[in-house]
Amino acid sequence: MAYGGRFGGRRDVGPREMHKATCADCGKECEVPFKPTEGRPVYCRDCFQKHRGPPRF
Template sequence: MENEDRNRRGRGRYEGDREMHKAVCSDCGAECEVPFEPTEGRPVYCRECFKKRRPPR
C-alpha cells in the first residue's frame, strides 16, 4: 500500500480529472479553459499566449 502511494506522487501534475473553467484570453480574446478558477482583475492566457509570455528556460 505504501509503495502505491509513493508511485502516485511521482506522476504529472495534470494526470486525472481536473475541473476546468471557461475563460477569455486577456491577450488574444480567444475562449479557453483553464485548470483554475479565474480571479477578477487578473489576466488569464490561452495556451498559445501563455507560451509566448513565458520566460525562456
Template sequence: MAFNNRGGNSRGGGFRSNNGPREMHKAICADCKQETEVPFKPSGDRPVYCRECFQNHRPKRY
C-alpha cells in the same frame, strides 16, 4: 534518512493526487480574446492566457 512526501512522484509538485480529471474553468484569453479553459478558477485580478499566448509570456529559459 529523508522521506519523500510526494506519493512516489519524483518530478516535483506532489500536492495533487491522481484521483480523476482536473476541473476546468472557462476564461477569456487576455491577448487573443478567445475562450479557453484553465485548471483554476480565475479571480479576475490577473490576466488569463490560452495555451498559445501563455507561451509568449513565459520567461525565457537559458
C-alpha cells in the same frame, strides 16, 4: 525518506475541473484548470507560452 509525501509531489486524484475563460491577449475562449480571479489576466496556451519566456535551468 519518501518523496511526494505530505506537501510534495502531485497526486492525480482524477480529472481536473476546468473553467471557461477569455484570453487577455488574443480574446480567444479557452479553459483553464483553476477558477479565474477577477482583475488578473488569463492567457490561452499559446499566449501563456509567449508571456512565460525561455525556460530557466
